[in-house]
Amino acid sequence: MSQGLPATGSVLQRSVSARGNQQQPQSPEDDDRKVRRREKNRVAAQRSRKKQTQKADKLHEEYECLEQENTSLRREIGKLTEELKHLSDVLKDHEKICPLLHCSMNFVPMARPDPITNCLPR
Numbered sequence: 001m002s003q004g005l006p007a008t009g010s011v012l013q014r015s016v017s018a019r020g021n022q023q024q025p026q027s028p029e030d031d032d033r034k035v036r037r038r039e040k041n042r043v044a045a046q047r048s049r050k051k052q053t054q055k056a057d058k059l060h061e062e063y064e065c066l067e068q069e070n071t072s073l074r075r076e077i078g079k080l081t082e083e084l085k086h087l088s089d090v091l092k093d094h095e096k097i098c099p100l101l102h103c104s105m106n107f108v109p110m111a112r113p114d115p116i117t118n119c120l121p122r
Helices: 011-021 028-097 115-119
Strands: none
Touching: none
């Protein structure tokens, strides 16, 4: 044995092994208690496994829902990006011909609150 332990082992080891070697006849009450404890433990283990499975199923469902929502939002982003491009193009085309933007009043250097209303006919 290493680290200075006696060859016969520690007091704790001898105590445990001494108890393990002594076979005391079990009473029927002890047997019943052991059977009940094992049954209770088996039921608790089944409950725990079922709860774990339900939790995994719930997480999987949540994952599926989030994936669907993500796909839907990505589609919406695509549509909105297309709409933005279209509206930007329409605005650029309109700016070329807009009489309000080309009004000579807009080029007069004077302070005015709203340049658009100054170009409108009175």
